[in-house]
Amino acid sequence: MMDEQEPKKILIVDDDEGNCMLLARVIGDQGFKVFTALNGEQALKLVAQECPQVCFIDLYMSEGINGIEILRRIKSISRSTRCVVLTCADEEEKRMQARIVGADGYYLKPLDVDKIRQMVREYV
C-alpha cells in the first residue's frame, strides 16, 4: 500500500560543493528528494537514473561541459524535466542560448532562503 505520494525529485548541478549543499538543504527542508551533481557527467547520469522533475543548473562550470550544454543534453534525454538556469552574471546572450536549448527559467545568484523558496514555488 502506498501511504504517501513519492516526494518530487530535484537535481542541483553546481560546481561549487558549498553552494550545492546549501541549496540542497533549503530545498530538501521543503520535503523534496534532492540530488546534487558537481559536474555535467554526474548530472547526466543522475537524470538518466532518477528522472528528476526539476533541475537547477549553474550556468558556469569550472571544468568539463558548460551549463548550456548540460541543459541541452538533459532536455534531449528527458524533455519533461523542467530546467532552471542559475547564474551570477546576467548576460543577454546566455539567456538567449539557454532559452533556445529549452531553459524553463533563469535565476540570478546570489540566492538566499526567500529567493530559493520563490524559485521552488515557481518551478517545482
Next chain:
Amino acid sequence: MADKKKLLIVNDDMVADKSGTAHLIESLARRGIDVVVVANVDDALIQTKKTEFDLIITDISLKGDKTGLDLIKEIRKTDKQTKIFVATGFGDFYKQQAIEAGANLYFEKPMDLREHILAPLGLAEKPSIEKKEPAMAKSKVSLRRTVHDIGNKNNCTVMVSSILKNDVSEHLKKQKLSAETKELLDRVIEDLGDIYQAGKEADDLLKKVRETVYKQVDPDKLMVE
C-alpha cells in the same frame, strides 16, 4: 554593414509563446538576423513568396492539416537553393521522408543557437582567442575562473547567513528562552544580517568585475569538450 540574414521559423508552439518568441526575435535581431515566426504551412508559403530567406527551420507537426513535409515539397517545386532544416521531436521517424522532400538537415529538438542558426547563416563566432593568442587566453580564463570562484564563495556566504538567520529566528519563536539567551540570539541575528548585507554588497562589486572580465573572453568556448 552587411545585409541582415533572413530566417523563417515555422513552429506553432513558438507562435503561441508570444513573450518568449518576442524575446528571441529581438535577441537574434541584435545578431544581424531578421526572424519571421509562423504557425502553419499556408502562412509560411505566404512569407516565402514575399521574402527570400537564407534559412527556413520548420517543425514536422504544425497547426492545420499540412505538415512540415508538405511545406518542404511545396517550396522545393520552385526553390532548390534555400536551406531548409527540420527540427523535430519525433526522433528519426520522418528523417528519410524529410531528406527525400528536400530538407538539408534533420535534427532532434531542442535547437542549438550556434549549430542550427549562427553557423548555417555564416555568423558563427570568430576563431576563439585561444587559437590566436594562447598565452593571453590562458591568463584571461584563469582570471575569469578566479572571479567565478570568488563569486561562488560569496554566494555561500549570502546563502549560509540567510539560512542561519532564518533558523535562529524560528528557534527564537518556538523556544522558551531566558532573557539573556534571547538577547544573545537577537545579537546573532543582527550579526548574521550584517554578514548577509556585506555578501550582497560584495556581489554588487563583483558584478562590475564580471562585466569587464566576462566580456574579454567567453570561457564556455574554451571549456566545452
